Amino acid sequence: MASVRHLVCRWWLCHLSKSPTVNTPGFRRSKRFSTCSRRRTVMPAWVMDKYGSNDVLRFTKNASFPVITYPNEVIVKVFAAGLNPHDVSMRGGYGAATFSMKRDPLNIKQSGSEFPVTLGREVSGVIMECGLDVKYFREGDEVWAAIPPWKQGSLAEFVILSANEVSHKPKSLSHLEAAAIPYVAATTWSALVNTGGLSKDNCAKKRILILGGSGGVGTFAIQMMKAWGAHVTVTCSQNAERFVRGLGADHVVDYTAGPVEEPLSALEKFDLILDNVGGDAERWALNLLKPWSGAKYVTLVTPFLQNTDRLGIADGMMQTAVTVASKALKHLVKGVHYRWGFFAPSGPALDEIREMVDARQIRPVVEETFDFSQVPQAFEKMEKGHARGKTVVQIIKEGNDL
Numbered sequence: 001m002a003s004v005r006h007l008v009c010r011w012w013l014c015h016l017s018k019s020p021t022v023n024t025p026g027f028r029r030s031k032r033f034s035t036c037s038r039r040r041t042v043m044p045a046w047v048m049d050k051y052g053s054n055d056v057l058r059f060t061k062n063a064s065f066p067v068i069t070y071p072n073e074v075i076v077k078v079f080a081a082g083l084n085p086h087d088v089s090m091r092g093g094y095g096a097a098t099f100s101m102k103r104d105p106l107n108i109k110q111s112g113s114e115f116p117v118t119l120g121r122e123v124s125g126v127i128m129e130c131g132l133d134v135k136y137f138r139e140g141d142e143v144w145a146a147i148p149p150w151k152q153g154s155l156a157e158f159v160i161l162s163a164n165e166v167s168h169k170p171k172s173l174s175h176l177e178a179a180a181i182p183y184v185a186a187t188t189w190s191a192l193v194n195t196g197g198l199s200k201d202n203c204a205k206k207r208i209l210i211l212g213g214s215g216g217v218g219t220f221a222i223q224m225m226k227a228w229g230a231h232v233t234v235t236c237s238q239n240a241e242r243f244v245r246g247l248g249a250d251h252v253v254d255y256t257a258g259p260v261e262e263p264l265s266a267l268e269k270f271d272l273i274l275d276n277v278g279g280d281a282e283r284w285a286l287n288l289l290k291p292w293s294g295a296k297y298v299t300l301v302t303p304f305l306q307n308t309d310r311l312g313i314a315d316g317m318m319q320t321a322v323t324v325a326s327k328a329l330k331h332l333v334k335g336v337h338y339r340w341g342f343f344a345p346s347g348p349a350l351d352e353i354r355e356m357v358d359a360r361q362i363r364p365v366v367e368e369t370f371d372f373s374q375v376p377q378a379f380e381k382m383e384k385g386h387a388r389g390k391t392v393v394q395i396i397k398e399g400n401d402l
């Protein structure tokens with residue numbers, strides 16, 4: 001019965017999609033993949049049915065095939081998926097309260113209705129199907145995107161996204177390389193541009209400090225800031241020094257050699273600090289900013305999701321608002337701005353980043369590549385090791401179908 005409802009529902013929802021039939025004039029038929037998405041109801045994917053450690057990851061050939069329900073949606077055939085430390089945290093249930101609220105704002109569904117969940121926050125692939133209102137993309141376009149954590153992820157053959165979350169992929173990158181960028185790029189863009197107020201026109205010679213420069217966000221942020229003409233100081237471990245200098249860092253401070261606040265406070269003060277590490281940095285880092293000049297400290301390590309997981313949505317948000325407001329005020333009277341940065345999906349931001357990538361100002365930093373069958377190994381590796389860039393999973397070999 002359920003499957004009959006599903007098929008009827010699919011037939012109805014197909015009317016929201018403008019995926020052409022093979023007889024439609026002007027239809028660009030791709031040679032590289034099948035266009036029969038409408039006839040399918042299942043697809044291969046890695047899913048989890050509860051939160052936990054690596055053993056909750058389960059491969060299935062019968063994950064639900066995505067269906068266009070809004071006219072601005074697109075279905076993307078996934079060639080490569082990028083993984084982030086955030087996927088490891090989400091596997092354990094981090095952020096579950098907030099993401100459930102985003103999926104089901106009226107709280108109609110039962111707790112646990114989000115399962116099965118598919119992880120993977122980055123995708124590079126090809127547009128398979130477009131909703132009726134989608135103007136900017138056509139079937140067969142090569143695209144990349146950062147996937148919001150409340151949506152099904154890219155460890156699957158197909159993923160559904162809003163067209164405004166998607167962008168055309170850089171021509172100079174393979175799908176595997178492209179999948180290493182969108183989530184960290186969108187997070188960095190949100191932190192530095194939306195929250196930090198930086199742009200390519202106001203960055204020249206600004207002094208930027210990146211705490212934790214050798215991971216996913218840090219390696220992207222160094223390159224973006226150098227492309228915009230800033231002077232970049234980075235903290236990382238000693239064995240990452242050559243690596244971050246290779247990405248353009250002007251000055252590197254080794255946090256494993258002792259408290260970094262001492263060498264950093266001997267330097268000229270900064271216009272902006274991006275904190276990817278958290279911990280006790282807030283205690284000393286704001287003293288490194290130029291006071292009364294609009295200088296900002298933007299941290300990506302915030303208690304927002306822990307608060308909502310621990311206290312529930314209403315109390316967690318209240319607690320978060322009180323915390324951030326009191327910290328911002330405390331620092332404002334000293335002449336510096338204290339801000340929290342968050343990931344925000346954005347196709348337009350990825351469009352700008354594509355230009356920088358194709359101009360060779362930003363390169364992907366892929367630490368390791370895994371096959372679709374090796375997803376648990378990829379998670380295991382991310383949990384164990386120090387990041388030196390991104391972990392990428394090849395879902396489909398370019399030129400092949402599954």
Ligand SMILES: NC(=O)c1ccc[n+]([C@@H]2O[C@H](COP(=O)([O-])OP(=O)(O)OC[C@H]3O[C@@H](n4cnc5c(N)ncnc54)[C@H](OP(=O)(O)O)[C@@H]3O)[C@@H](O)[C@H]2O)c1
Pocket residue numbers: 084085086184187211212213214215216217218235236237238240255276277300301302341342343386387388389
């Ligand atoms: N708020 C949001 O929406 C949002 C979104 C995405 C990410 N984030 C957060 O942003 C942070 C960075 O993410 P990521 O993906 O770049 O993580 P990542 O790839 O794990 O990188 C973190 C890096 O920090 C370095 N590190 C660790 N301790 C350090 C210290 N005391 N001082 C300096 N460097 C240190 C490590 O490098 P070494 O090997 O050199 O030690 C590691 O490479 C994470 O905390 C993540 O949770 C937040």
